[in-house]
Amino acid sequence: MSRIFVITSGKGGVGKTTTAINLAAAINSFNEDVILVDSNLTTPNVGVYLGAPIVPVSLTHVLMGKADINEAVYEHESGTKIVPCSLSVKEMEKVNPNRLVDVAKKLRKIADYIIFDSSAGLGDEAVKAIDAGDEIIIVANPELASVTxxxxxxxxxxxxxxxxxxxxxxxxKKDGLDMPYSNLKEMLEVPVLGVIPEDKSVRKSHVMKNAVVHTHPKSKASRAYREVAAKLIGKPYVEKESIFSKMLRKLGMR
Ligand SMILES: Nc1ncnc2c1ncn2[C@@H]1O[C@H](COP(=O)(O)OP(=O)(O)OP(=O)(O)O)[C@@H](O)[C@H]1O
Ligand SMILES: [Mg+2]
Structure with missing residues (x-):
């Protein structure tokens, strides 16, 4: 049975799109069938980050009732399948987020794993994305505002x-200003699925219009994303332990 993961946050700019792209790319590289959907209807970034900012048919058109979801699936050069959203404000205003549930139903028939990259906040579109999925993954930074x-x-x-x-x-980060991990864990009430370090390779990967797991496979962020992806889909996978990961283990963070 297909599984739909929704990548959501609360606070904006925490790394949802980066996470959604890299989990999809990592799951795809494990030879699993995955589709990454940009369900951030008002400020979509999946297409922008992956070099497909404008496509003939997008999720926006599907949610406007003008196209079928099958027409909005594109294959990125890395092999990951994506469903981008339109950048047009005019089109965005005509979108009906209630249709996301139907889209999710149809997507289940064409992929084993579906990843929704959601918008920030708790507005209608973010809530509709959560409602259309099965398993919710919250992205947060180690800062009080992000955690609350x-x-x-x-x-x-x-x-x-x-x-x-x-x-x-x-x-x-390693600057000593992050919220202590023990406080964060205590506040969150749910498991921490993974810890992704601040890594320059991530921004480089956006410039290169690809996932960091592809552009910088040996980077700290890549290793961490591959580990989370493997854990999510229950794949037996062991990363060769990086210095960052060793450090996390010593601090009791993994
Ligand atoms: N691990 C990381 N290391 C360094 N920079 C990162 C990392 N993760 C994300 N970033 C940077 O943080 C910024 C925000 O990331 P991203 O767009 O993924 O966040 P978002 O939660 O999707 O934002 P929004 O709420 O606007 O949709 C980007 O500039 C991205 O390059
Ligand atoms: Mg985003």
């Missing part, structure tokens, strides 16, 4: 009867 917003999303997802798989903590 993540908790709100967690409650909304639980109120909708969704399974909250856990939190991926991204952009973890």
């Amino acid at each position: 917003d993540a908790l709100k999303t967690l409650k909304i997802a639980e109120n909708l009867g969704k399974e909250v798989k856990g939190v991926i903590v991204t952009r973890v």
